[in-house]
Amino acid sequence: MGDARTRWSARRWLIAGLLATLCATPALARDALTLGMVLEPPGLDPTAGAAAAIREVTYDNIFEGLTRIDGAGHVVPGLAASWTISPDGKAYTFALHSGVIFHDGTEFNCAIVQFSYNRARAPDSTNAQKELFEPIADIACPDPHTAVVTLKRPDAAFLFGMGWGDAVMVAPNSAAGNQTHPIGTGPFRFTNWVKGDRVEMARFDHYWGAAPKLARVTFKFVADPAAAAAALLAGDIDAFGNFPAPEILPQLRADGRFAVVIGSTEGKTILALNNARKPFDDIRVRRALAYAIDRKALVQATMSGLGTIIGSHYTPNDPGFIDLAGTYPYDPTRAKALLAEAGIASGTHFTLALPPPPYARRGGEVIAAMLEEVGLHVELVPMEWAEWLDQVFKRSDFDMTMISHTEARDLAIYARDHYYFNYHSDAFRSLYQTYLDATDPRTEIDLLQKMQRQLATDEPNVFLYVLPKLGVWNARLHGFWVNDPIPANDLSAVAWGE
């Protein structure tokens, strides 16, 4: 036995030696990356869809905006090298980088800025965050490399918003095809999309900025957590920006091949309620549900305890955060009393729509059991992503759903006329309007806090916890974001080490 092994090993060394001589040594440096993701994006145009998965593939890899959000959540220059703001806070003058071209050769200039922003704010725009562009009054081009954006009123969040995936630069001749063949100005160009399996991109040789270290990147979609773990362990996937199964992390951490880095996201996980549907239009019912859910136990059971409990649609990373997690402490007795007061009979039947991510599928079971405890009967309705986007998000046809809102500082969704959970509060809207009009940072913070309190009081949705970012990657890789201030897998700085 020992002999055979020695012989086999010797032969292997011989072959390896031959191969090494055949291949020139520099070519052996590793420059390809396979990154795992749970959800496959429904399309690849971040300016025409709400799904976070679109940004997680394209943001700052394929598409770039005038500003960008870095891994720490700061607004930094993107395609705009610098900018100045007029004293009244209304005119933004962006100095654009020159020599920037799209992957198809189209030149980037001020006309592209005009086109992109006008397209996003047009009445027929399909942009998921249209209100980001609502303050824009006019975009002027004094010269091809200067863009002057004039706002209707000062907007403190404008530069941050322009760093979102929804505000990236797209060219007139390629915009229509971006859903299936995205063409941007980023460090990687799109090469292939095998639906249901992977998206591939390659280094863009004419990139205006620092050339990325990776030559080829594959985004591989693995919905099943067990399969994700197996693929990592087998080396088929090199990294997960956000690993779906926290319970496997101890095992991966013990395995010296992987780096396990736990950070924060902006993923506000909520039990969204259809406020337009009875009985969720009754504040007593919404509060009863909040009292009935033991958030701490939920995080323990579904996220292995990783995740920060929240009491409003806001995370500790956001400016002006106040901790409202204790507004509705776990109290099933109180929940039952409130339900009785609202005339909800024991055994009343509701449905809970669950999109595919594990936080929802697993969390749904826990929440159903908790609501069962206070006498409600919850039917779980697992949905595929497309079905959820259509039925729940678009048509608002649901009782309850469990979902994580990954957009940063998105209190604006509670001021919308039409949004899937149908919250309408004049008090909140007037606060939001005052916030938009405010120019003094102290007033802004004060209003942000008032808005959080208003939401905690009205409890339009049951606010649960912030998703952690469970980064797992090959220990030889470096350059990944630790936190996700916006949904992204920015790979421009990622490289294999020695």
Place this chain on the structure above:
Amino acid sequence: MKTLARLGPAMVVGGAISAALFGMALVSLVWTPYAPSAIDIAHRLASPSATHWLGTDPLGRDVFSMLMAGARNSLAVAVLAVVIGMGVGVPLGLFAAARGGIIDDFLMRAADLVFSFPALLTAVVITALAGPGARNAMLAIGIFNVPVFARLTRGTARAVGARGFVIAAKVFGRGDLAISRAHILPNIAAPLVVQASIQFALAILAEAGLSYVGLGTQPPAPSWGRMLNDAQTYIFAAPRLAIFPGLAIMLAVLGLNLLGDGLRDWLDPRLQRPPADPAP
């Protein structure tokens, strides 16, 4: 003791396992140690102990209670799937045997067509089209059982149909239906019972497979297949979560197969073998 010996070891062991399985499922209707879907997060992932015989799962649910309730779901789906298979397949087989000719050819080719797809694949396609859930899983498995019983019935019925007492009945002018009911069915009951026990085991396996891929019994109703699926990511932390439902599925299938073997051996001497003359 003598009776047990006469039944043979396969029958005794298979019968005992099957009886335990049915017993567990029946008891679960009125009693389980804990409510199978009641979560208790403070005691999640507990090891087997006097309070939780087989420990608890990641949500703190009692694994033994879930297995009991899972047995009920598995058996309910399997029983109904076999009933569907027999209810449709046996009359079709009798009809084909009685009529022969083009009707027989057509029905048997249709059965071949269904057979040409692997059973589980057919079930996956049906549940994927009709939507997941225990009812559709049961229908899917039942549909696959139809040609199994149709073919078996047709083959055995034709052999019995060639025998003297059936020919005599025909001479006396009795109709196909009456002959099938009075003469053929009682004489082919034994192989049908044996086949039923085998299909039953296959149905349990198919239900577990469908639930494992998320097309069978839906949460929060406990199911062996889904327990296995849920256990996958805990395979390092708590391998017992996969072992117990896996063992339950294995024992159930083994027990029912042994029971089928035992029944066949037990019924065999009494099976009236048809004469060797070939059917025309």
